[in-house]
Every structure is written in structure tokens, then in C-alpha cells.
Amino acid sequence: MKIGLIGYFMAGAYSDDLIEYVTKQLFLEVNPDIKFDSTILVRGSAGSNPSYLNSFDLLVHCGGSFLGKCTYFPVRDIDEWHDKVKTPLAIFGAGYRYEPDKEPLTPDQKSRLNLLFSKSEVTTLRGHRTMHHLKQNGIDVSKVASLGDPVMACPLKLDIKPKLIIGNVRNMPEIEVQHAKTNEVQMFMANVYDWLIDYYNKPLTLISFRHNIAPDNDITGAQKTRALMRHKEKVTIQKPNDFREAVNHMSEACFWFGQRLHPTMFAGLQGIPFVGVEYQFGKLLDWYSTVGLTNYVHTDNATLDGFKEAFYKSEESIEKLKHVLTIRLKEIRKAVDDIIGLV
Numbered sequence: 001m002k003i004g005l006i007g008y009f010m011a012g013a014y015s016d017d018l019i020e021y022v023t024k025q026l027f028l029e030v031n032p033d034i035k036f037d038s039t040i041l042v043r044g045s046a047g048s049n050p051s052y053l054n055s056f057d058l059l060v061h062c063g064g065s066f067l068g069k070c071t072y073f074p075v076r077d078i079d080e081w082h083d084k085v086k087t088p089l090a091i092f093g094a095g096y097r098y099e100p101d102k103e104p105l106t107p108d109q110k111s112r113l114n115l116l117f118s119k120s121e122v123t124t125l126r127g128h129r130t131m132h133h134l135k136q137n138g139i140d141v142s143k144v145a146s147l148g149d150p151v152m153a154c155p156l157k158l159d160i161k162p163k164l165i166i167g168n169v170r171n172m173p174e175i176e177v178q179h180a181k182t183n184e185v186q187m188f189m190a191n192v193y194d195w196l197i198d199y200y201n202k203p204l205t206l207i208s209f210r211h212n213i214a215p216d217n218d219i220t221g222a223q224k225t226r227a228l229m230r231h232k233e234k235v236t237i238q239k240p241n242d243f244r245e246a247v248n249h250m251s252e253a254c255f256w257f258g259q260r261l262h263p264t265m266f267a268g269l270q271g272i273p274f275v276g277v278e279y280q281f282g283k284l285l286d287w288y289s290t291v292g293l294t295n296y297v298h299t300d301n302a303t304l305d306g307f308k309e310a311f312y313k314s315e316e317s318i319e320k321l322k323h324v325l326t327i328r329l330k331e332i333r334k335a336v337d338d339i340i341g342l343v
Contacts, residue, residue: 001031001343004056004087005038006047006075008064012212014243015262019063021243022154023092026336027060040074047073050084057343059085062092063126063150066116078112082119088342090122092335093150096130097281105137113139122339124332127286147331148290151262151269156247158270162254165196165204166267170259170279171221178280179300185259185279186221188302190228192257193235195304200254203234207249209260211239218260255314257307261287268321273314275307291324293317 005023008016020038027034037056040047053059053074066075074081105113117123117140124147125131131146169189175182193204206222214220222237229235240246247266250256256267256274261283264276276296278284288296295313297306 001033001057001340002035002037002055003027003058003060004040004053005036006040006059006061006064007038009038009041012210014209014240014246015260016064017243018154018247018262018266019093019150022150023060023062025155026150026153026333027340029333030336030340045073048077048081050081053081053085054087056087058339059087059089060092060339061089061094061120064094065097066091066094066113075116076112078116078119082115089120090339090342091116091120091124092122092339093124093126093147093332095126095149095283095286096133097283099281103133103137105139110138113137117141117144121342122335124335126283126290128289129282129286133282145331145335146290147335148328149262149265149287150332151265152291152325153329153332154266154269156244156266158248158251160251160253160270160272163202163252165193165200165202165255165257166207166250166253166272167193167204167256168207168209168218168258168260168263169221169225170210170216170218171224172216172280174216175280175299179298180302183224185277185299185302186225187228188299188304189257189259189277190225191304192307193225194230195307196255196257197231197234202254203236204231205236205238205249205252207238207246207258207263208240209243209246209263221259268318269325271318273318275310275314277302291321291328293320 009020024036046052123144126149128146131141134141208218211217211219226232226235238249253272256272259277259279267274276284278298295310295317297310
């Protein structure tokens with residue numbers, strides 16, 4: 001069986017590489033003979049070529065976004081190929097980039113989403129907020145399930161030996177279209193990291209989960225945040241070579257505080273106390289709405305006191321997450337079985 005994976009892969013974002021890895025592992029658990037091709041997007045227009053799409057036994061849109069700036073081939077052009085492609089399509093844990101400045105959806109966007117959901121034979125989304133926004137925009141979600149992010153089923157297990165505070169900061173000019181300016185968010189992060197260093201009396205390591213796109217990268221964000229801190233000398237910045245190296249750094253975490261969704265999620269899965277930052281598109285809140293946690297801060301009103309309130313919920317949140325995972329993992333694995341059963 002040959003599966004074409006559709007997602008935001010090979011773009012320098014380790015979070016998306018982690019989604020790709022987890023998705024492959026989940027499918028290989030069911031059928032170890034599956035072959036994958038994750039290059040559909042980077043092939044450009046070939047990714048919308050019916051003959052190319054028909055060369056697969058199954059197409060799976062996993063993680064990432066099916067609407068917004070990160071929507072590429074073939075989802076972007078589904079209206080051109082949907083009636084010419086016989087290969088079954090499934091959506092597995094995809095997210096919706098909620099952009100208030102672009103709401104409500106245009107008629108073309110609504111048409112494309114309804115077409116995508118009608119073409120997809122099994123559809124699961126990342127969170128309840130995604131479902132809510134789609135319903136608000138008149139999208140038919142009657143055959144859609146909200147099960148959570150595929151990374152919730154990540155098989156990687158770290159040997160946790162807490163020594164450091166671990167986090168990451170994103171340098172993101174586009175953040176100005178929503179809650180706060182980038183430098184304001186970095187100042188908030190700096191204040192929190194200084195407080196954590198005082199609280200734990202441990203140094204801080206900031207990990208890059210994206211490093212090859214300027215100016216949107218975590219190295220620059222980490223450098224700017226460190227420059228704003230009192231404890232500059234206690235901050236190390238790591239530039240991993242791949243997603244495995246990035247998450248392995250978290251084995252030394254006594255606490256995680258960072259912007260990116262999937263490392264935050266991964267910390268919780270490893271039993272590391274954590275607080276996440278909702279900073280754009282509602283991605284973090286989408287996942288939180290699915291697992292029922294509230295240990296996060298939002299950049300539209302972020303303060304150090306607000307962080308402390310979330311911080312003191314972190315241990316309790318780990319226990320809640322364990323309970324939720326028991327249910328969600330069964331649902332996610334059943335969805336994988338259903339998707340493979342389409343072939």
C-alpha cells in the first residue's frame with residue numbers, strides 16, 4: 001500500500017516533522033508494509049495532477065492546515081482534480097487557521113471546504129474550536145469528528161532527568177495582526193523566564209523548532225528574548241538538526257514554557273509540567289479545548305500574574321491529561337483503522 005501524506009512537511013518546522021513521524025508510526029502499527037510519500041506539497045503543481053494523485057492507494061491530509069496561509073497543493077486546488085481522482089482521501093487531525101481579520105469565509109473558501117469534506121471519506125480534526133468556527137461559517141461538519149492532534153499518540157518516550165527550564169520563543173512579525181506586537185510578547189516571555197529561573201534556581205534552555213526561515217524563526221526569537229532578561233547569563237540557545245534532537249532536549253526539563261503547540265503538547269505527554277502560550281490562529285486553544293485543560297496564557301492579555309495562575313495548575317493538568325489520553329488514544333487509533341480500511 002502506498003500512502004501520499006499531505007501536510008506542511010519539509011519546510012523547516014520540526015513540529016510538522018513530528019506530525020509526519022507520528023502519523024507514519026500509527027499507520028505502520030496496523031500495516032508494517034505501507035510505503036509513504038510526503039513530498040506532495042513540495043512538488044508544486046504536480047501535487048494537483050490527477051494522474052499523480054491516482055498513483056497512490058490512499059491520500060491522507062495529516063496535521064497542518066486545510067485553510068489559510070499554509071494551504072498548498074493539492075488541497076488548495078481540490079476543485080480542479082476532485083472528480084478526476086479515484087484515490088480515497090482522508091483527513092487526519094488537521095487544524096483550521098482561525099484568522100479573525102479574514103472572517104467570515106468567502107464563498108470560494110466555503111465551497112472549497114465543503115468540497116474537501118465531501119471528498120474525504122474519514123475526517124478527524126484537531127479540536128472543538130475548529131468545529132465551532134466551521135459551523136459558524138456554514139460548513140457541513142455532520143461527518144466530522146474532533147479527536148485531537150495526532151501527536152497525542154506519539155510513541156517517543158523520554159527518560160526525564162530534570163535539570164533545566166526548557167522553552168522556545170517564536171520571532172513572528174505576523175503576530176501583529178492579532179493579539180500583541182512581537183516585541184511585547186517577547187518581553188512577556190522574558191519576564192516569565194526570569195521568574196522561572198528565580199523559582200527553580202535552574203538555568204534556561206531555549207530550543208529552536210524552526211530555524212531556516214527568516215525572520216520567522218526561533219533562534220532570532222530566543223536571542224531577542226534573552227536580550228530582554230535579567231538572567232541573560234543563565235540562558236542557552238539550542239539549534240537542533242532535526243525534530244528528534246529538538247524533543248530530546250526536553251528530557252532535562254523540570255518545566256516547559258513555550259509558544260509552539262506541538263512541543264507544549266509533547267511536554268505534557270512526557271509528564272513535564274507545562275504552560276502554553278496562545279499567540280495566533282487559536283491553534284493552542286483548539287487543542288486545549290479538546291483535552292479540557294486551562295493551564296495556558298493568551299497574548300491578548302498576558303501578564304506575569306496570569307502566567308503564575310496557569311503555572312500553579314500545571315501539576316493538576318498533567319493528571320487530567322493522562323485521563324483524557326486514555327480515551328483519545330483509543331479514538332485516534334480507531335480512526336487510523338478506519339482510514340486504512342478505505343483501501
